[in-house]
Amino acid sequence: QTLVKDLYRNTENYIDQQVRISGWIRTIRDSKTFGFIEINDGSFFKGVQIVFDDSLENYKEIAKLPISSSLKVEGDFIYTPQAKQPFEIKATNIEIAGTSNVDYPLQKKRHTFEYLRTIAHLRPRTNTFAAVFRVRSLAAYAIHRFFQENGFVYVHSPIITGSDTEGAGEMFRVTTLDMDNLPKNEQGQTDNTQDFFGKETNLTVSGQLSAEAFALAFRNVYTFGPTFRAENSNTARHAAEFWMIEPEVAFAELPDIMDLAEEMVKYVIGYVLENAPEEMTFFNSFVEKGLLDRLQNAHNAQFARVTYTEAIELLKQSGENFAYPVEWGLDLQTEHERYLCEKVFKKPVFVTDYPKEIKAFYMRLNEDHKTVAATDLLVPGIGELIGGSQREEREDVLAAKIKELNMNEDDYWWYLELRKYGGTKHSGYGLGFERLIMYLTGMTNIRDVIPFPRTPGNAEF
Ligand code: 4AD
Ligand code: MG
Numbered sequence: 500q501t502l503v504k505d506l507y508r509n510t511e512n513y514i515d516q517q518v519r520i521s522g523w524i525r526t527i528r529d530s531k532t533f534g535f536i537e538i539n540d541g542s543f544f545k546g547v548q549i550v551f552d553d554s555l556e557n558y559k560e561i562a563k564l565p566i567s568s569s570l571k572v573e574g575d576f577i578y579t580p581q582a583k584q585p586f587e588i589k590a591t592n593i594e595i596a597g598t599s600n601v602d603y604p605l606q607k608k609r610h611t612f613e614y615l616r617t618i619a620h621l622r623p624r625t626n627t628f629a630a631v632f633r634v635r636s637l638a639a640y641a642i643h644r645f646f647q648e649n650g651f652v653y654v655h656s657p658i659i660t661g662s663d664t665e666g667a668g669e670m671f672r673v674t675t676l677d678m679d680n681l682p683k684n685e686q687g688q689t690d691n692t693q694d695f696f697g698k699e700t701n702l703t704v705s706g707q708l709s710a711e712a713f714a715l716a717f718r719n720v721y722t723f724g725p726t727f728r729a730e731n732s733n734t735a736r737h738a739a740e741f742w743m744i745e746p747e748v749a750f751a752e753l754p755d756i757m758d759l760a761e762e763m764v765k766y767v768i769g770y771v772l773e774n775a776p777e778e779m780t781f782f783n784s785f786v787e788k789g790l791l792d793r794l795q796n797a798h799n800a801q802f803a804r805v806t807y808t809e810a811i812e813l814l815k816q817s818g819e820n821f822a823y824p825v826e827w828g829l830d831l832q833t834e835h836e837r838y839l840c841e842k843v844f845k846k847p848v849f850v851t852d853y854p855k856e857i858k859a860f861y862m863r864l865n866e867d868h869k870t871v872a873a874t875d876l877l878v879p880g881i882g883e884l885i886g887g888s889q890r891e892e893r894e895d896v897l898a899a900k901i902k903e904l905n906m907n908e909d910d911y912w913w914y915l916e917l918r919k920y921g922g923t924k925h926s927g928y929g930l931g932f933e934r935l936i937m938y939l940t941g942m943t944n945i946r947d948v949i950p951f952p953r954t955p956g957n958a959e960f
Contacts, residue, residue, distance in 0.1 A: 504543035506576070510586060513576040518588060520547065521571045521596065523624070526607070529562040536561075538570060544630060544777040549574065551590040560595065566606070567599040567624070612947050619951055619960045627786070630778035631948055634771050635936050641770035642723065642744055642932075645763050651719040651746060656706025658725065661698055662910040664708050665859050669728045670701035671739075702727035705929060706745050707861075708914055711890060714747035714925050715917055721746040723932075733955055735944040736833070736881065738933060740953035747927035753863075753872045753889040756926040757849050760876055760885050761802045763930075764847070768798045771939055787941025793879060794939070796846060803848035805839075807831075807870065810850050813843055830857045836875075836882035847878045860900050861914075862888040874928070881938050887928020894918035 501518040522540030529535070533552035540546075549572055551561060561570075574588040604618055605625060615622040622628040646653070659673050675695040676682070684690040691699045706722035713720045722745045730737055746763075748756060772779055772794065783790045805813070814825040814835055823832040831839075831850070840848045852870040855862070862871035872889035891897040894915060901911055936948040946952040951960040 502542040503538075503540045503545070503547045506547060506586065507543055507545065510578070513586070514578045516576050517573065517591075518576050519571070519573050520549075520588065522546070522569065524564060524566045524568050524570065524599075527562075527564060527566060534562050536570070538572065539624075541629075544626070544633070544775075544781065548584055548587040549590050549593075550577075550587055551593060555590065555593060557593065557595070561593055564595065565599045565601045565603055567603045569596040569599075570594065571596050612944065616946055616952070623950070626781065628947075630775075630781050631936065631940055631942060632950065634775050634778055634940055635948065637771050637774050638767050638936060638939060639723070639932070641767045641774075642763070644770070645766045646719075646721045646746065649719070651721045652713065652717040654706070654710055654713045654717075654720045654722050656703065656709035656722045656724060656745075658703055659696075659700050660703045661696070661700050662708060662914075663701070663906075664703070664705040664861075666904065666906065667704070667728075667730075669730045670704060671727050671729050673700045673702060704728055705743065707747065707927065707929065710745050710747040710927060711914070711925065712917055714749045714927070715922065718749045719746070720748075731955055734833075735946075736934060736937075738945050738949060738952055738954055741945070741949065742932035744930045744932060745927060747925060749923055749925045751889075751926040752924055753851065753874060753887075753926055756887055756889075756928055757802075757804065757851075757874055757876075760849075760874075760887065760928055760930070761847075764876070764884075764935075765798050767935065768794050768939065772798075782940050782942075787880075790941045797878070800846045802876070803840075803844040803846060804851065805848060806851050807853045810835075810839055814838065817842070828854050828856065831875075833882040836877040837879070840877040840882075841879045845879070847876060847884075849874050849876050858888070860904055860906065861890050861897070863891045864896060864900075872926075876928075878938050880941070880943075881934050883931075884934050884938060885928050885930045887926065889924065889926040892918055892922050892924050894922065 501520055503520065506513060520538060520540055522538040525537040525539050525546050527536045536549040536551065537546040538549055571594040572588060572590050573592040574590040577587050577589050579586055605621055615625065623632055663670055682690040682693045703726055705726055706724060710720055710722050725740055726743045727740050729739060746759060779791060811825060811827050817838060819838060821834055823834065825835060851874045852865060853873045854869060855864060855871045858871050858873050862873045864871055874887050875883050876885035878884045897918060898915055901908055933945045933948050937945065942948050946954060
Protein backbone atom coordinates (compact mmCIF):
# COMPACT_ATOMS: atom_id res chain seq x y z
CA GLN A 500 0.00 0.00 0.00
CA THR A 501 1.36 3.43 -0.97
CA LEU A 502 0.32 6.62 0.81
CA VAL A 503 -0.23 9.72 -1.29
CA LYS A 504 1.60 11.74 1.36
CA ASP A 505 4.70 9.68 0.73
CA LEU A 506 4.41 10.20 -3.04
CA TYR A 507 4.64 13.96 -2.43
CA ARG A 508 7.27 13.86 0.30
CA ASN A 509 9.57 11.22 -1.22
CA THR A 510 8.68 11.54 -4.89
CA GLU A 511 12.01 10.40 -6.30
CA ASN A 512 11.83 7.05 -4.50
CA TYR A 513 8.89 6.12 -6.70
CA ILE A 514 10.41 6.70 -10.13
CA ASP A 515 9.72 3.60 -12.27
CA GLN A 516 7.94 1.92 -9.38
CA GLN A 517 4.56 0.24 -9.16
CA VAL A 518 2.18 1.69 -6.59
CA ARG A 519 -1.10 0.66 -4.92
CA ILE A 520 -3.42 3.37 -3.71
CA SER A 521 -6.87 3.22 -2.16
CA GLY A 522 -9.05 6.25 -1.72
CA TRP A 523 -12.06 8.22 -2.82
CA ILE A 524 -12.75 9.92 -6.15
CA ARG A 525 -12.62 13.71 -5.89
CA THR A 526 -13.01 14.42 -9.59
CA ILE A 527 -13.46 12.22 -12.62
CA ARG A 528 -13.66 12.98 -16.34
CA ASP A 529 -13.32 10.80 -19.39
CA SER A 530 -13.33 10.74 -23.16
CA LYS A 531 -14.13 7.66 -25.21
CA THR A 532 -10.92 5.79 -24.60
CA PHE A 533 -9.23 7.29 -21.55
CA GLY A 534 -9.94 9.36 -18.47
CA PHE A 535 -8.56 11.09 -15.37
CA ILE A 536 -9.44 10.57 -11.75
CA GLU A 537 -8.23 12.66 -8.86
CA ILE A 538 -8.17 10.33 -5.89
CA ASN A 539 -7.75 11.38 -2.27
CA ASP A 540 -6.57 8.73 0.14
CA GLY A 541 -6.84 10.81 3.33
CA SER A 542 -3.10 10.73 4.03
CA PHE A 543 -2.42 14.09 2.45
CA PHE A 544 -4.09 17.40 1.78
CA LYS A 545 -3.85 16.92 -1.96
CA GLY A 546 -4.92 14.01 -4.09
CA VAL A 547 -3.11 12.24 -6.90
CA GLN A 548 -4.08 12.03 -10.55
CA ILE A 549 -4.86 8.60 -11.97
CA VAL A 550 -4.87 8.08 -15.73
CA PHE A 551 -6.96 5.15 -16.91
CA ASP A 552 -7.88 3.86 -20.34
CA ASP A 553 -9.91 1.24 -22.16
CA SER A 554 -7.18 -1.36 -21.80
CA LEU A 555 -8.86 -1.92 -18.40
CA GLU A 556 -11.67 -4.47 -18.74
CA ASN A 557 -13.93 -2.43 -16.44
CA TYR A 558 -13.13 0.89 -18.14
CA LYS A 559 -16.75 1.75 -18.92
CA GLU A 560 -17.92 0.96 -15.42
CA ILE A 561 -15.22 3.13 -13.88
CA ALA A 562 -15.85 6.03 -16.21
CA LYS A 563 -19.46 6.16 -14.99
CA LEU A 564 -18.66 6.31 -11.30
CA PRO A 565 -20.02 9.23 -9.29
CA ILE A 566 -17.53 11.22 -7.22
CA SER A 567 -16.78 9.90 -3.74
CA SER A 568 -16.84 6.28 -4.92
CA SER A 569 -13.93 4.39 -3.37
CA LEU A 570 -11.29 2.61 -5.42
CA LYS A 571 -8.26 0.39 -5.08
CA VAL A 572 -5.81 1.33 -7.80
CA GLU A 573 -2.66 -0.44 -9.00
CA GLY A 574 -0.46 1.35 -11.46
CA ASP A 575 2.84 2.72 -12.67
CA PHE A 576 4.26 5.86 -11.17
CA ILE A 577 4.92 8.38 -13.95
CA TYR A 578 7.36 11.11 -13.03
CA THR A 579 6.58 14.41 -14.80
CA PRO A 580 8.83 17.03 -13.15
CA GLN A 581 8.15 19.67 -15.84
CA ALA A 582 4.35 19.42 -15.56
CA LYS A 583 2.06 21.24 -13.17
CA GLN A 584 1.46 17.93 -11.46
CA PRO A 585 4.90 16.49 -10.72
CA PHE A 586 3.64 12.92 -11.13
CA GLU A 587 0.62 10.81 -12.00
CA ILE A 588 -0.37 7.16 -11.83
CA LYS A 589 -1.05 5.15 -14.95
CA ALA A 590 -3.58 2.58 -13.79
CA THR A 591 -2.96 -1.10 -14.62
CA ASN A 592 -5.85 -2.36 -12.50
CA ILE A 593 -8.72 -0.63 -10.73
CA GLU A 594 -11.00 -2.37 -8.28
CA ILE A 595 -14.22 -0.59 -7.30
CA ALA A 596 -14.37 -0.81 -3.50
CA GLY A 597 -17.60 1.10 -2.95
CA THR A 598 -19.81 3.00 -5.34
CA SER A 599 -21.30 6.34 -4.41
CA ASN A 600 -24.76 7.59 -5.11
CA VAL A 601 -25.28 10.33 -7.70
CA ASP A 602 -27.01 12.46 -5.05
CA TYR A 603 -23.75 12.80 -3.09
CA PRO A 604 -24.18 16.27 -1.58
CA LEU A 605 -20.59 17.46 -1.94
CA GLN A 606 -20.54 18.32 -5.61
CA LYS A 607 -17.83 20.49 -7.02
CA LYS A 608 -19.29 23.88 -6.15
CA ARG A 609 -18.32 25.61 -2.95
CA HIS A 610 -20.70 25.18 -0.04
CA THR A 611 -21.24 27.51 2.89
CA PHE A 612 -19.96 26.45 6.30
CA GLU A 613 -23.55 26.71 7.57
CA TYR A 614 -24.69 24.13 5.04
CA LEU A 615 -21.73 21.86 5.74
CA ARG A 616 -22.66 21.82 9.44
CA THR A 617 -25.90 20.09 8.45
CA ILE A 618 -23.83 17.29 6.88
CA ALA A 619 -21.17 17.11 9.57
CA HIS A 620 -20.68 13.40 8.82
CA LEU A 621 -19.49 14.24 5.30
CA ARG A 622 -17.70 17.56 5.78
CA PRO A 623 -14.28 16.04 6.68
CA ARG A 624 -14.14 15.10 2.98
CA THR A 625 -13.92 18.75 1.94
CA ASN A 626 -10.62 20.61 1.63
CA THR A 627 -11.36 23.09 4.40
CA PHE A 628 -12.41 20.51 6.94
CA ALA A 629 -9.71 18.06 5.98
CA ALA A 630 -7.25 20.85 6.74
CA VAL A 631 -8.97 21.88 9.99
CA PHE A 632 -9.07 18.40 11.41
CA ARG A 633 -5.54 17.53 10.40
CA VAL A 634 -4.31 20.72 12.12
CA ARG A 635 -6.45 19.86 15.14
CA SER A 636 -4.80 16.45 15.40
CA LEU A 637 -1.31 17.89 14.99
CA ALA A 638 -1.94 20.63 17.55
CA ALA A 639 -3.10 18.04 20.09
CA TYR A 640 0.04 16.03 19.49
CA ALA A 641 2.20 19.18 19.75
CA ILE A 642 0.65 20.02 23.12
CA HIS A 643 1.36 16.56 24.49
CA ARG A 644 4.91 16.76 23.15
CA PHE A 645 5.46 20.17 24.67
CA PHE A 646 4.38 19.08 28.13
CA GLN A 647 5.97 15.64 28.03
CA GLU A 648 9.30 17.07 26.86
CA ASN A 649 9.14 19.52 29.75
CA GLY A 650 8.61 16.76 32.31
CA PHE A 651 4.87 17.22 32.92
CA VAL A 652 2.74 14.24 33.96
CA TYR A 653 -0.52 13.76 32.06
CA VAL A 654 -3.43 13.40 34.51
CA HIS A 655 -6.84 12.06 33.54
CA SER A 656 -9.28 14.12 35.54
CA PRO A 657 -12.80 12.68 35.98
CA ILE A 658 -15.64 13.55 33.62
CA ILE A 659 -18.34 13.02 36.26
CA THR A 660 -17.78 15.32 39.23
CA GLY A 661 -19.50 16.36 42.43
CA SER A 662 -18.19 19.93 42.54
CA ASP A 663 -18.49 23.09 40.44
CA THR A 664 -14.93 24.30 39.83
CA GLU A 665 -15.85 27.60 38.25
CA GLY A 666 -18.81 28.24 40.54
CA ALA A 667 -20.84 29.55 37.64
CA GLY A 668 -23.62 26.96 37.93
CA GLU A 669 -23.41 26.08 34.25
CA MET A 670 -23.41 22.34 34.65
CA PHE A 671 -25.03 19.39 32.96
CA ARG A 672 -26.63 17.16 35.52
CA VAL A 673 -25.71 13.45 35.53
CA THR A 674 -28.42 11.27 37.02
CA THR A 675 -30.01 7.84 36.90
CA LEU A 676 -33.15 9.09 38.61
CA ASP A 677 -36.49 8.98 36.86
CA MET A 678 -36.99 12.67 36.26
CA ASP A 679 -40.78 12.29 36.26
CA ASN A 680 -40.87 10.67 39.69
CA LEU A 681 -38.01 12.21 41.65
CA PRO A 682 -37.70 10.94 45.21
CA LYS A 683 -38.26 13.78 47.70
CA ASN A 684 -36.86 14.33 51.18
CA GLU A 685 -38.86 15.67 54.14
CA GLN A 686 -38.39 19.26 52.97
CA GLY A 687 -39.86 18.35 49.60
CA GLN A 688 -36.52 18.71 47.78
CA THR A 689 -35.06 16.11 45.44
CA ASP A 690 -33.39 13.41 47.53
CA ASN A 691 -30.02 13.04 45.80
CA THR A 692 -28.85 10.41 48.28
CA GLN A 693 -30.98 7.96 46.32
CA ASP A 694 -29.14 8.71 43.09
CA PHE A 695 -26.41 6.46 41.66
CA PHE A 696 -23.54 8.26 43.40
CA GLY A 697 -25.53 9.16 46.50
CA LYS A 698 -25.16 12.84 45.71
CA GLU A 699 -25.76 15.36 42.96
CA THR A 700 -23.26 14.94 40.13
CA ASN A 701 -22.45 16.82 36.92
CA LEU A 702 -20.31 16.67 33.84
CA THR A 703 -17.06 18.44 34.65
CA VAL A 704 -16.59 22.11 33.74
CA SER A 705 -12.84 21.92 34.40
CA GLY A 706 -10.26 19.39 35.58
CA GLN A 707 -8.41 21.98 37.61
CA LEU A 708 -9.19 20.84 41.14
CA SER A 709 -8.02 17.30 40.34
CA ALA A 710 -4.96 18.71 38.61
CA GLU A 711 -4.09 20.69 41.75
CA ALA A 712 -4.16 17.49 43.82
CA PHE A 713 -1.74 15.85 41.40
CA ALA A 714 0.49 18.93 41.08
CA LEU A 715 1.02 18.74 44.82
CA ALA A 716 2.46 15.26 44.28
CA PHE A 717 4.15 15.41 40.86
CA ARG A 718 4.94 19.15 40.79
CA ASN A 719 4.22 19.58 37.03
CA VAL A 720 1.04 18.09 35.59
CA TYR A 721 -1.47 18.73 32.83
CA THR A 722 -4.90 17.51 31.87
CA PHE A 723 -6.22 17.30 28.32
CA GLY A 724 -9.82 16.23 28.00
CA PRO A 725 -13.40 17.17 27.29
CA THR A 726 -15.22 19.68 29.49
CA PHE A 727 -18.86 20.69 29.47
CA ARG A 728 -20.71 23.92 30.04
CA ALA A 729 -24.43 24.52 29.87
CA GLU A 730 -23.90 28.18 29.02
CA ASN A 731 -26.86 29.26 27.01
CA SER A 732 -24.74 31.69 25.04
CA ASN A 733 -25.19 31.07 21.37
CA THR A 734 -21.93 32.61 20.20
CA ALA A 735 -19.27 31.68 17.70
CA ARG A 736 -16.78 31.03 20.54
CA HIS A 737 -18.78 28.93 23.00
CA ALA A 738 -19.54 25.23 22.78
CA ALA A 739 -21.35 23.08 25.34
CA GLU A 740 -18.67 20.41 24.93
CA PHE A 741 -15.12 21.54 24.37
CA TRP A 742 -11.62 20.30 25.10
CA MET A 743 -9.40 21.96 27.63
CA ILE A 744 -5.72 21.67 28.48
CA GLU A 745 -4.98 22.52 32.09
CA PRO A 746 -1.38 22.56 33.28
CA GLU A 747 -0.81 23.00 37.01
CA VAL A 748 2.59 23.70 38.55
CA ALA A 749 3.62 23.50 42.21
CA PHE A 750 5.92 26.24 43.59
CA ALA A 751 4.97 28.46 40.61
CA GLU A 752 3.62 31.99 40.90
CA LEU A 753 1.54 33.88 38.36
CA PRO A 754 4.40 35.14 36.11
CA ASP A 755 5.83 31.61 35.93
CA ILE A 756 2.71 30.18 34.34
CA MET A 757 2.42 33.18 32.02
CA ASP A 758 5.89 32.30 30.75
CA LEU A 759 4.77 28.70 30.38
CA ALA A 760 1.62 29.68 28.45
CA GLU A 761 3.61 31.91 26.11
CA GLU A 762 6.17 29.21 25.43
CA MET A 763 3.44 26.61 24.83
CA VAL A 764 1.45 28.76 22.38
CA LYS A 765 4.61 29.53 20.41
CA TYR A 766 5.61 25.88 20.36
CA VAL A 767 2.25 24.81 18.94
CA ILE A 768 2.32 27.57 16.29
CA GLY A 769 5.81 26.48 15.25
CA TYR A 770 4.80 22.84 15.18
CA VAL A 771 1.79 23.22 12.88
CA LEU A 772 3.58 25.64 10.54
CA GLU A 773 6.33 23.08 10.17
CA ASN A 774 4.19 19.96 9.96
CA ALA A 775 1.15 21.11 8.01
CA PRO A 776 2.58 23.54 5.44
CA GLU A 777 0.03 22.71 2.72
CA GLU A 778 -2.91 23.09 5.08
CA MET A 779 -1.61 26.36 6.54
CA THR A 780 -1.00 27.81 3.07
CA PHE A 781 -4.55 26.83 2.13
CA PHE A 782 -5.97 28.69 5.16
CA ASN A 783 -3.83 31.70 4.32
CA SER A 784 -5.25 31.79 0.76
CA PHE A 785 -8.89 30.83 1.31
CA VAL A 786 -9.85 31.43 4.94
CA GLU A 787 -7.87 34.35 6.35
CA LYS A 788 -5.57 36.47 4.23
CA GLY A 789 -2.55 37.31 6.34
CA LEU A 790 -2.88 34.30 8.63
CA LEU A 791 0.72 33.21 8.19
CA ASP A 792 2.00 36.70 8.99
CA ARG A 793 -0.19 36.90 12.06
CA LEU A 794 1.11 33.56 13.33
CA GLN A 795 4.74 34.34 12.50
CA ASN A 796 4.42 37.65 14.36
CA ALA A 797 3.04 35.93 17.43
CA HIS A 798 5.72 33.28 17.22
CA ASN A 799 8.49 35.89 17.20
CA ALA A 800 6.97 38.55 19.46
CA GLN A 801 7.18 38.92 23.18
CA PHE A 802 3.57 38.80 24.38
CA ALA A 803 2.42 42.03 26.05
CA ARG A 804 1.45 42.12 29.74
CA VAL A 805 -0.87 44.65 31.38
CA THR A 806 -2.92 44.71 34.53
CA TYR A 807 -6.69 44.78 34.40
CA THR A 808 -6.58 48.30 35.92
CA GLU A 809 -4.27 49.51 33.13
CA ALA A 810 -6.44 47.78 30.54
CA ILE A 811 -9.53 49.60 31.80
CA GLU A 812 -7.65 52.90 31.45
CA LEU A 813 -6.59 52.05 27.89
CA LEU A 814 -10.15 51.18 26.95
CA LYS A 815 -11.52 54.35 28.49
CA GLN A 816 -8.97 56.48 26.65
CA SER A 817 -9.60 54.69 23.34
CA GLY A 818 -12.51 56.89 22.31
CA GLU A 819 -14.19 53.75 20.97
CA ASN A 820 -17.93 53.38 21.10
CA PHE A 821 -18.17 49.99 22.79
CA ALA A 822 -21.52 48.23 23.06
CA TYR A 823 -20.76 47.20 26.65
CA PRO A 824 -19.70 49.63 29.39
CA VAL A 825 -16.07 49.90 30.49
CA GLU A 826 -15.84 50.39 34.23
CA TRP A 827 -13.42 49.16 36.87
CA GLY A 828 -15.14 46.14 38.42
CA LEU A 829 -16.96 44.99 35.28
CA ASP A 830 -15.72 42.01 33.30
CA LEU A 831 -14.10 42.57 29.92
CA GLN A 832 -16.32 41.63 26.98
CA THR A 833 -15.06 40.11 23.74
CA GLU A 834 -15.12 43.50 22.00
CA HIS A 835 -12.84 44.93 24.73
CA GLU A 836 -10.52 41.94 24.65
CA ARG A 837 -10.19 42.15 20.90
CA TYR A 838 -9.61 45.89 20.95
CA LEU A 839 -6.71 45.43 23.37
CA CYS A 840 -4.88 42.76 21.38
CA GLU A 841 -5.85 43.87 17.88
CA LYS A 842 -5.69 47.67 18.12
CA VAL A 843 -3.53 48.56 21.12
CA PHE A 844 -0.85 45.83 21.27
CA LYS A 845 -1.30 44.10 17.88
CA LYS A 846 -0.19 40.82 19.39
CA PRO A 847 -1.21 38.44 22.18
CA VAL A 848 -1.54 40.16 25.54
CA PHE A 849 -1.82 38.87 29.09
CA VAL A 850 -4.20 40.84 31.29
CA THR A 851 -3.56 40.26 35.00
CA ASP A 852 -4.95 41.05 38.45
CA TYR A 853 -8.69 41.17 37.88
CA PRO A 854 -11.18 42.32 40.52
CA LYS A 855 -11.87 39.42 42.85
CA GLU A 856 -15.66 39.72 42.42
CA ILE A 857 -15.56 38.69 38.76
CA LYS A 858 -13.21 35.72 39.15
CA ALA A 859 -13.44 32.19 40.58
CA PHE A 860 -13.20 31.34 44.28
CA TYR A 861 -9.84 29.57 44.11
CA MET A 862 -7.78 32.51 42.82
CA ARG A 863 -5.18 33.96 45.17
CA LEU A 864 -6.15 37.25 46.82
CA ASN A 865 -3.61 40.00 46.15
CA GLU A 866 -2.13 42.31 48.83
CA ASP A 867 -4.59 45.06 47.83
CA HIS A 868 -7.46 42.76 48.90
CA LYS A 869 -9.36 43.98 45.82
CA THR A 870 -7.82 41.95 43.03
CA VAL A 871 -6.72 38.36 42.51
CA ALA A 872 -3.59 36.89 40.90
CA ALA A 873 -5.41 35.93 37.71
CA THR A 874 -4.49 36.19 34.06
CA ASP A 875 -6.30 35.88 30.75
CA LEU A 876 -4.37 35.58 27.51
CA LEU A 877 -6.12 37.57 24.78
CA VAL A 878 -5.27 36.93 21.13
CA PRO A 879 -6.21 38.72 17.90
CA GLY A 880 -9.30 37.36 16.18
CA ILE A 881 -10.50 35.45 19.24
CA GLY A 882 -10.24 37.37 22.51
CA GLU A 883 -9.79 35.07 25.52
CA LEU A 884 -7.74 32.01 24.65
CA ILE A 885 -6.47 31.11 28.12
CA GLY A 886 -7.66 31.75 31.66
CA GLY A 887 -5.37 31.04 34.60
CA SER A 888 -4.29 32.07 38.05
CA GLN A 889 -2.14 31.57 41.07
CA ARG A 890 -4.20 29.47 43.46
CA GLU A 891 -5.15 30.48 46.99
CA GLU A 892 -2.80 28.28 49.01
CA ARG A 893 -3.72 29.80 52.43
CA GLU A 894 -6.20 27.40 53.99
CA ASP A 895 -7.90 30.03 56.18
CA VAL A 896 -8.31 32.53 53.33
CA LEU A 897 -9.70 29.81 51.05
CA ALA A 898 -12.07 28.44 53.70
CA ALA A 899 -13.38 31.95 54.38
CA LYS A 900 -13.95 32.49 50.65
CA ILE A 901 -15.91 29.23 50.27
CA LYS A 902 -18.11 30.31 53.18
CA GLU A 903 -18.53 33.85 51.90
CA LEU A 904 -19.76 32.55 48.53
CA ASN A 905 -22.20 30.14 50.22
CA MET A 906 -20.63 27.23 48.40
CA ASN A 907 -21.44 23.71 49.56
CA GLU A 908 -18.53 23.18 51.98
CA ASP A 909 -18.98 19.39 52.01
CA ASP A 910 -17.93 19.26 48.36
CA TYR A 911 -14.56 20.90 48.96
CA TRP A 912 -13.16 19.24 52.12
CA TRP A 913 -10.51 17.38 50.14
CA TYR A 914 -9.57 20.52 48.22
CA LEU A 915 -9.01 22.35 51.51
CA GLU A 916 -6.95 19.44 52.84
CA LEU A 917 -4.47 19.97 50.00
CA ARG A 918 -3.61 23.26 51.78
CA LYS A 919 -3.26 21.50 55.10
CA TYR A 920 -0.75 18.82 54.14
CA GLY A 921 2.30 20.57 52.74
CA GLY A 922 0.29 22.93 50.60
CA THR A 923 2.53 25.34 48.77
CA LYS A 924 2.17 28.11 46.24
CA HIS A 925 0.97 26.75 42.93
CA SER A 926 -0.48 28.09 39.70
CA GLY A 927 -2.04 26.90 36.47
CA TYR A 928 -4.17 27.80 33.51
CA GLY A 929 -6.77 26.43 31.14
CA LEU A 930 -6.45 26.66 27.36
CA GLY A 931 -9.61 26.23 25.30
CA PHE A 932 -8.48 23.85 22.58
CA GLU A 933 -11.14 24.83 20.01
CA ARG A 934 -10.24 28.50 20.42
CA LEU A 935 -6.63 27.58 19.78
CA ILE A 936 -7.65 25.80 16.56
CA MET A 937 -9.62 28.89 15.51
CA TYR A 938 -6.55 30.99 16.21
CA LEU A 939 -4.31 28.65 14.20
CA THR A 940 -6.60 28.27 11.18
CA GLY A 941 -8.47 31.58 10.92
CA MET A 942 -11.81 29.73 11.16
CA THR A 943 -14.29 32.08 12.82
CA ASN A 944 -16.91 29.73 14.25
CA ILE A 945 -16.23 27.19 16.99
CA ARG A 946 -18.73 24.84 15.29
CA ASP A 947 -16.26 24.48 12.44
CA VAL A 948 -13.22 23.35 14.42
CA ILE A 949 -14.70 20.44 16.42
CA PRO A 950 -15.84 17.32 14.55
CA PHE A 951 -19.41 17.14 15.85
CA PRO A 952 -20.24 20.38 17.68
CA ARG A 953 -22.49 20.51 20.71
CA THR A 954 -24.24 23.87 21.04
CA PRO A 955 -27.71 24.85 22.28
CA GLY A 956 -30.28 22.90 20.29
CA ASN A 957 -27.68 20.93 18.38
CA ALA A 958 -26.65 17.34 19.11
CA GLU A 959 -27.60 15.84 15.78
CA PHE A 960 -24.57 13.72 14.99
O1 4AD B 1 -11.46 30.74 31.85
P1 4AD B 1 -11.98 29.37 32.13
O2 4AD B 1 -13.39 29.25 32.57
O3 4AD B 1 -10.98 28.77 33.24
C1 4AD B 1 -11.09 27.58 33.84
O4 4AD B 1 -11.90 26.71 33.59
C2 4AD B 1 -9.97 27.31 34.81
N1 4AD B 1 -10.37 26.19 35.69
C3 4AD B 1 -8.70 27.01 34.06
C4 4AD B 1 -7.53 26.76 34.94
O5 4AD B 1 -7.03 27.70 35.51
N2 4AD B 1 -7.07 25.53 35.06
O6 4AD B 1 -11.79 28.45 30.86
C5 4AD B 1 -10.51 28.28 30.30
C6 4AD B 1 -10.56 28.44 28.80
C7 4AD B 1 -11.05 29.80 28.33
O7 4AD B 1 -10.00 30.73 28.32
C8 4AD B 1 -11.56 29.49 26.93
O8 4AD B 1 -10.49 29.43 26.01
C9 4AD B 1 -12.09 28.08 27.10
O9 4AD B 1 -11.50 27.52 28.24
N3 4AD B 1 -13.54 28.05 27.24
C10 4AD B 1 -14.39 27.66 26.29
N4 4AD B 1 -14.18 27.24 25.04
C11 4AD B 1 -15.26 26.90 24.30
N5 4AD B 1 -16.52 26.94 24.75
C12 4AD B 1 -16.80 27.36 26.01
N6 4AD B 1 -18.06 27.36 26.44
C13 4AD B 1 -15.70 27.74 26.84
N7 4AD B 1 -15.58 28.19 28.10
C14 4AD B 1 -14.27 28.37 28.33
MG1 MG C 1 -12.10 32.66 31.64
